Amino acid sequence: MSTHEFEKSSSYDFNHEGHKSFRCSAIEISESSLIEYTKASASFNDSAIEISKSTLIQHTEGDKGKSTIDKEELYHPNVPADLIPKKGETVSTVDEGIEMYRTYGKAAGFGIRLGSTTTYGDYSLRKKHERKSYSKVTGCMAMIGFDRNYKTNTITVYAFEEAHNHPLTEFNEESLCSHNHRLSISDQELIFKASTLNIGATKAHKIRASLKGGYDHLPATKNDFKNFWRDYTNIVGPNDAQCVVDQLIIRRDNYPNFHFEYKLNDEELSAMFWVDETGKENYSKFSDVISMDATYRTNRYNMIFVPFTAINNHEKTINVGAGLISDETIESYSWLLKDFLSAHKKKPTMILTDMDPALTSSISKELQGCTHRLCMWHIMSKMPSKIDPNVVSNSDFKKRINQLVWSMNIEPSEFECQWDMMLDEFDLRENKWLDDMFNKRHKWIPSYFRDIPMCGLMKTTSRSESSNSFFNVFSSATNLLVNFMFKFDTALSKQRHEQKRLDIASRDTSPQLLFAPDPLKIEKHASLVYTREAFLKVQKQIKKAFYQCFQKTSIIVNGFQECTIVYKEVKSGKRPEFKVSFNAHEQTIDCACLHFQFFGILCSHAFRVLIDYNIFEIPQKYILDRWKKNILDVAFQKVNHRWQVCNTNISNLLRDAFSYYEKCIDTVVHDKETLQELVNALQELSVNCGKNVASKPSSNPIKEVVENVIGLHIADDIKIKVPSGIKTKGSGKRNRIKSAAEKAIAKSL
Template sequence: MSDCFDYSSDDTEDDDQYDEEDVNCNEYDDDDFYKSDDQFDGRNQISDYAGEGTNRTDSEEESFNSNVVDSHGGKTKLWKPIVPKDFMPDVDAIYQSLEEAVEMYKLYADKAENHNHPLETKEERRYSKRARRLSYKDKEFIVRSSTSNIGATKAHKLQASLQGGYENIGPESIDYKNFRRKVGNIIGDKDAQLVVDKMNMRKDEFHNYTFEYKCVDSVLNAMFWADETDKLYYKEFGDVISFDATFRTNKYGMIFVPFTAIDNHKRSINIGAGLLSNESIESYRWLLEAFLKAHVKHPQLVLTDQDPAILQAVEAIFPNSNHRLCMWHIMKKLQAKVSTDFLKNTDFRKRFTKLVWNVYIEPEVFESRWKLLMRKFKLQDKRWFKDMYRDRKLWIPTYFKDMSLHGLMKTTSRSESVNSFFNKYSNCGNLLIYFMMNYDTALQSNEMLNIN
């Protein structure tokens, strides 16, 4: 996994591509990112007002210059307004509230600001640099939008819609884009470390939170996490579990592996999750060992994909558990093993599905009907069908009638919904920190769906 952050494009939108003109136009100083957006020192450098093309008389010029003073150290010239003593701020004054201090400043400004340049109109005011400064809420909105795959330009449009029009928001679209770019540059190669720090903080703060990770040559290689709710779910409903290693959902191509079970309301529940940089036997063994360390108890039945590395890892770490292949993954692969026309113009899919899900026939009946089906559609020499027949005891229900099937049937039938659910909140261009934010959002949404 590379720690180098390539931000050649925005998260989802073509119109958010950053060209040189965009980046340099109205760009803030570097320290603007860290300053409070409401920070303003009440002083104006004389250079800000010079050269505005105003026509002052000699007496006016002399009067104006009489208010020019040197700053501490003499490096900067400042304009010191003359105001009635009652409105002059005291250096050691103490105010009871922020509102009181702001009111003082407003009164002072009203008496002091005899401008040497034309005042801006109400319509022009929103284009000033101060008006275009991003508030904390603006920044939070931009970041949260990006975690939902909403680019900076669309986020600006959405904010304008929420606020009742562009005239009601200060920052422009380019300000959103510049900040989004700046956030990416600041995170940069610290991405993986941010995630590890975030998870370790949760481990320190929350009771019974498990977080394990592994690095290879100082690069994040694998991680697993499960909170107290995950553990409670597993304790009650962990007899039958499944884990899906088909998601590649972040910038570094890491594989996201959610572990799921079924509760007493027949709903899919999360019992842990992991990220892997590769699909080796060693990686899957490490992940399952971390899972077992968190949950202690071995599951009775484990459902997985057909990946050989997974098969060997499950056999090594869960030697006393039954292992079966996920029917949903097999049926999904069926579409790639025969042509679309074949599936569309024959009743093969219907016959195939009816046969493999039949829990009432004996094994020898299944074998006889399978061979007839293969001959009828001339598939007996196809490699994939031969392999599936060889592994029939791992996925055809008739071969494990002695096993409780309610968990198996419901888990496999829900694998597609779990797959689609997590894909909704994932993006292959995500940084890890954004991926983790999406994951949290996904779980919260799932909890709300379960409550409703």
């Protein structure tokens, strides 16, 4: 007889959990009963095997180490009559019977536990096992037995023992009983969603307890939360790289303009790059200057996270692509840059990076024609370790070198002259590091980028590092790749939500003008076309034009009004002069300070001339698209895909269910009578809900639970392995930082 046939023709017995021991006995069919069944199988007819009550009790009372019922110490549950199982009562499925007895047990103050399934030859049975424990069950004989009729396929209660040999759990003790330690779907989702914010299982348990009104209202323990996260890690871990690649391929195949490529090395994931439609749209508008900065500690394999960062029309950093690479080699960076170009179809005007020689070589090879600039902050931060401390601490030297290095208003020839003077004055002519930095001056000194549009927009990778730090808030060196991708999505969602918020604020609000209610017309015009953040910068220049600039001379040369504008510096009292050339007919204006060339916004000297000649609107050619309102469709400013790809309909319905529940609460929270009506309706719904739903197993395999919570299918066939043995440059040892007390103790030993 097959296992399937055996399970259709068998008896099921449920014992209860003793109050003192907090353990449950299992669903059991005794081995002796199985032997009897095996012997009788040849003459078995369509009626089910019946294990008599006396046979069951005899077997249970004979268990080693368990007490028998003491007739003088019996406890009878006080529960509503409609919850008490009755002999002869039928249920549709075994699981329905389990749930019926569990509901009765909860009302009575005890719990049940299902035993493990064991196979003997062609037969399968559920059997009780002894387990190592700090306590033993009380040997209580309270039980229920079910009998399946093979012919009618009905399940009947054939045995029920109501009396217990121990006190039952009080209502306020329920949360302490192990049979109530069950994670709900809300608990599981909270554990996982909290992890996307770098909140661990222990803190998630505290949060859940707080939301539930205290630990007494939270059946699951801290260990239940931790065990779920452990199970999740154990299940996802071996499939990590495969899972990530599979899901990004699904995104590529199902979402418009989603780009994804990956690279393997001996079946191990070694590199990947991805960017979605919104990232592509952002790059198409803001590709004038981008930065890339490699970091690590975002995943347990030490794969290096490389975000590509641009600056949007609100002067905020935005992501225009991301990569993970296994090492910092020319080959890896070249592959990444090639795929970046494959996704975006055009090179940036300028790219900013650190001084990594492998990255520098890759850029010169893959981004020919793109201006490569080194991060000034990285270079200047090395200065204290490269120069005599006495010189570095000299305030005159610090002032001189900062003015020289960071200034955008000096010509290259003037920079070189002042650099030589500084070396001689502070006796630094023999310093090899300064000599090396001077030889690389065309890669990092602003004077050498004066002819590059928007070169002042980004002078350090702090923009990229800020973006990287932003992503690092949501990442950890212990992450699985799956976790990292969830956290990346969370960070990206937050970034794009902020961009949409700023878009709406710029569209729907008006900034305060300098001379309201009778503002300058040119300022009013600026407030209508620029985003709020860009307008504030324009307004600052207009304010300087009005209060700190005046026109000294003006002559006409070849149809151009050549003006000399004097700028009054407030702090120093200096009055530098700037030449401004203006043609009213052609609506062109140029200033020698090159402010517009650097930042894409007219300078105070130009605004002074426009105001003097009654120009009421900024000429269109000086309003760059990258600073305008509504340059991007609001629909693009979202993560139009979530990492979950399976069970999306169920996920959406769950979200809607919680949303409607919260809406109901918000509506009636201030009306006690209506709130009570809602509670009553929910109670009735909880009783009737699911009565017509097909019965499902009372406990799902943990893999299925994990898949449902994270919305990912975890493949059994692993073709792409996780990276192994990766170590980044400068990663060093990852030792825990010791406290002062630990150091003192170690020193004394």
